[in-house]
Amino acid sequence: MKVLSKKRLMRQAGFPRRPPPRGARGAPEGPAQPKGPLERVYQEIAILKKLDHPNVVKLVEVLDDPSEDHLYMGNLxxxxxxxxxxxxxxxxxxxxxxxxxxxxxxxxxxxxxxxxxxxxxxxxxxxxxxxxxxxxxxxxxxxxxxxxxxxxxxxxxxxxxxxxxxxxxxxxxxxxxxxxxxxxxxxxxxxxxxxxxxxxxxxxxxxxxxxxxxxxxxxxxxxxxxxxxxxxxxxxxxxxxxxxxxxxxxxxxxxxxxxxxxxxxxxxxxIEVTEEEVENSVKHIPSLATVILVRTMLRKRSFGNPFDWARREERNPSACKQAQGNRLLGFIM
CATH class of the missing domain: 1.10.510.10 (Transferase(Phosphotransferase) domain 1)
Structure with missing residues (x-):
């Protein structure tokens, strides 16, 4: 997984407008409507996700926490x-x-x-x-x-x-x-x-x-x-x-x-991308901790809260911190 800064990506994009998606048909003629620079980044991500070549790594998914500056890009x-x-x-x-x-x-x-x-x-x-x-x-x-x-x-x-x-x-x-x-x-x-x-x-x-x-x-x-x-x-x-x-x-x-x-x-x-693919190019999550929670529950096939370490921290703080680190590492890997 690679972590990128949204602010940095927007500076690199350098365009306040987004060109029409390649392959789109029936688009109205006339000047493009102003789009935010982050939407321009989303279009590039939509294209990267559709890259399909034996000599190019496949981008699987991109996660975005709206409250943070980071995008999390998962590759194979x-x-x-x-x-x-x-x-x-x-x-x-x-x-x-x-x-x-x-x-x-x-x-x-x-x-x-x-x-x-x-x-x-x-x-x-x-x-x-x-x-x-x-x-x-x-x-x-x-x-x-x-x-x-x-x-x-x-x-x-x-x-x-x-x-x-x-x-x-x-x-x-x-x-x-x-x-x-x-x-x-x-x-x-x-x-x-x-x-x-x-x-x-x-x-x-x-x-x-x-x-x-x-x-x-x-x-x-x-x-x-x-x-x-x-x-x-x-x-x-x-x-x-x-x-x-x-x-x-x-x-x-x-x-x-x-x-x-x-x-x-x-x-x-x-590669051709549609407006829908651009809109769905990034998965918005309210908190990365939520994703870690869900994935841990699915992996263990249990609906128990994997973050119960917080409740047990008073009894064994060092062990709980180690367990938290292992869960985060397990998610990233």
């Missing part, structure tokens, strides 16, 4: 990241290609749904029971209209941020291009075990990402095709950086054509 599956960074045991090229193909399919699907992930990194790539990568954590993602997102805010993990997001003079930047940069940093981590730019100080790290050329480690023997792809993905100029369709046909990704990836039409179908 419960899995481990593909790798920890830094590591002295990077992947070989065959393993890296296998996982990168999964990542590429997932990103193409998200971009087709007009979603920019904005925080691609190994710790957000979970290995499922089938051995394939599933992209997780949409806490800073953006939905866009048209062909690409024009973004202005800087979010994500510092070592995976694209140089254009750190430039003070640039007013906006391409969402798709920054996802490609983060994919390049991730692939670099796959084969070398480290990010291309590292520094303990954030400002120094930003300076390196903006100004220093990309130099691939020489202590690891990798193919020339892989080097070529990495340098094209880590192109500091977003205008000339390689794109997802170009990456799909790159010789390293396809093993010189022996392993072609499916076309966009073969694995991407545009």
């Amino acid at each position: 599956p419960k899995a481990l990241p593909v790798m920890e960074v830094p590591t002295d045991k990077p992947l070989n090229e065959e393993q890296a290609r296998f996982y990168f193909q999964d990542l590429l399919r997932g990103i193409e699907y998200l971009h087709y749904q007009k979603i920019i992930h904005r925080d691609i990194k190994p710790s957000n790539l979970l290995v499922g029971d089938d051995g394939h990568i599933k992209i997780a954590d949409f806490g800073v993602s953006n939905q866009f209209e048209g062909t690409d997102a024009l973004l202005t805010s800087t979010v994500g993990t510092p070592a995976f941020m694209a140089p254009e997001t750190l430039c003070e003079t640039r007013k906006n930047f391409s969402g798709k291009a920054l996802d490609v940069w983060a994919m390049g940093v991730t692939l670099h981590c796959f084969v070398f075990g480290v990010c291309p730019f590292m520094d303990e100080r954030i400002l120094s790290l930003h300076h390196k990402i903006r100004t220093q050329p990309v130099e691939l480690p020489e202590n690891v023997d990798v193919s020339e095709d892989l080097k070529d792809l990495l340098l094209k993905m880590l192109d500091k100029n977003p205008e000339t950086r390689i794109t997802v369709p170009q990456i799909k046909v790159h010789s390293w990704v396809t093993r010189n054509g022996a392993e072609p990836l499916p076309s966009e039409e073969e694995h991407c179908t545009l």
Whole structure:
């Protein structure tokens, strides 16, 4: 379960109006009616809940306590990241290609749904029971209209941020291009075990990402095709950086054509959400404690109050506190 701030999500959405739901028919013509920014967030959640792709984690449910600032997002599956960074045991090229193909399919699907992930990194790539990568954590993602997102805010993990997001003079930047940069940093981590730019100080790290050329480690023997792809993905100029369709046909990704990836039409179908699905995208609960209460009762098949620890606290306070913590942990897990 991931906990998100509603205020933060509303700031990220950045729109006081909500576009009409995709696929809606019979909508009246004319300008859209003003909608609250939280409703814009609910539409994005409705779309995330309908994402259905083998390389994208499934969002099961979102809980909202109206009296609190938090949204609780429940995801599947419960899995481990593909790798920890830094590591002295990077992947070989065959393993890296296998996982990168999964990542590429997932990103193409998200971009087709007009979603920019904005925080691609190994710790957000979970290995499922089938051995394939599933992209997780949409806490800073953006939905866009048209062909690409024009973004202005800087979010994500510092070592995976694209140089254009750190430039003070640039007013906006391409969402798709920054996802490609983060994919390049991730692939670099796959084969070398480290990010291309590292520094303990954030400002120094930003300076390196903006100004220093990309130099691939020489202590690891990798193919020339892989080097070529990495340098094209880590192109500091977003205008000339390689794109997802170009990456799909790159010789390293396809093993010189022996392993072609499916076309966009073969694995991407545009998600459509209705007004009803937007309205029901979030389950409103008066108190998270109430949900814990009900779930505990169902699990134990008992209508006894699991919070009777409060009445027994005077007799054994330490045991009651431990029991309360176990119940909360059991709900979250």
